[in-house]
Amino acid sequence: MGVILHDLAVQDDVRLSPYCWRARFALEHKGLSYRTAATCFTGIASIADGKQKTVPVLEDGGRVVGDSWAIANYLEDTYPERPSLFGGEVGRAHALFLQNWVTTAVLRPSLKALVLDVYGSVQPQDRDYFRTSREQRFGMTLEEIAAGPQEERVAVVRTALEPLRLQLKEQPFLSGGNPMYADYVVAGTFMWWRGITRAQLLTREDPLTPWMERMLALYPAIAKESRRLWDGP
């Protein structure tokens, strides 16, 4: 039956989740043949073995793997003969650190910047779930999370990306001469922005823009998706 990636979709079948995009990039990097299966927030409980609470979920033959970091490690360890996602033990630590940094420094302020865009895009059956779960997590309403002008909340994220810009002064990809999972962790976040908002995170002058263009040029199957709202690279 081949590899299946269960992936979050909002309206118009736009694939949204930064975590799912990490898994998409990882599958492309490994050159595995796969198909995606769209789900929505409230459909996650029906995936595969019925035990999953988040997406992405990977099905490979009889195996079910949830969590994007577990999926990356599963792919690396199960298909060692294919291009490495990490480039060794320290490379795996590099990917893990980028992930930890993105979690704290990029995803949190991004959600503040985008929460109303996401709320406006989720499928009708997900609206109540999305509002309730996010309001619980933040301890305030969606409208309170999104207080202040969006451009100011976007600027916070833009500033937080500074270590990436310093990295790309020295080398073409975050992992060195070639992209690896550390790059995909960041690119997955930008794919989320790309699919969901007209707010421009990466300006034309941003050194991250040509990097994202190089990433998309390498993976046309990913580049062709989610252009609905995207004017930039």
Next chain:
Amino acid sequence: MGVILHDLAVQDDVRLSPYCWRARFALEHKGLSYRTAATCFTGIASIADGKQKTVPVLEDGGRVVGDSWAIANYLEDTYPERPSLFGGEVGRAHALFLQNWVTTAVLRPSLKALVLDVYGSVQPQDRDYFRTSREQRFGMTLEEIAAGPQEERVAVVRTALEPLRLQLKEQPFLSGGNPMYADYVVAGTFMWWRGITRAQLLTREDPLTPWMERMLALYPAIAKESRRLWDGP
């Protein structure tokens, strides 16, 4: 004549610079025999070839290498038969990213937290230089940089360290099973705090505290220095 590391000293011969500590850790990691030569801010221009503007500066035979990142790369490439500081190309990218992240997320708020401690510790001939150069860099007086209770400025740094704590949930060192240069970049910053202030950055409960203790246990030559103000690990 062996390897000489020119290293910044403040009063009581306390070695202060987070950048110099990186080079110290790197030399220890490589197991090279070396001695340090203390300098002060206004003494840097007299080091070696007279062309240096910052410390650390490494002298190895006839070669003079300035800048901590250049020194790490020099040591890695010149002594490849000794334990690797990076663990390959992606490992080098890992160390570089930690460095870039420390620069933007840790060193800047640390200087705000510590600037008056540093000013009070520099050698008498450095006081005017330190005040003028830092006030120029920040566009305000030292006292304005240090506005507000120090504990609040320390708390900002403590919060910024969160990605490190997530990393250490998964593995004993930032680089994986063993410490490498990425670990030293962070430890060098904590050595700076250790030598200069009574303000406690790492509490007993902080998961970073046992990590720092493991680092110091591995390098007793470093651990025995700069304990002047240190009550913690």
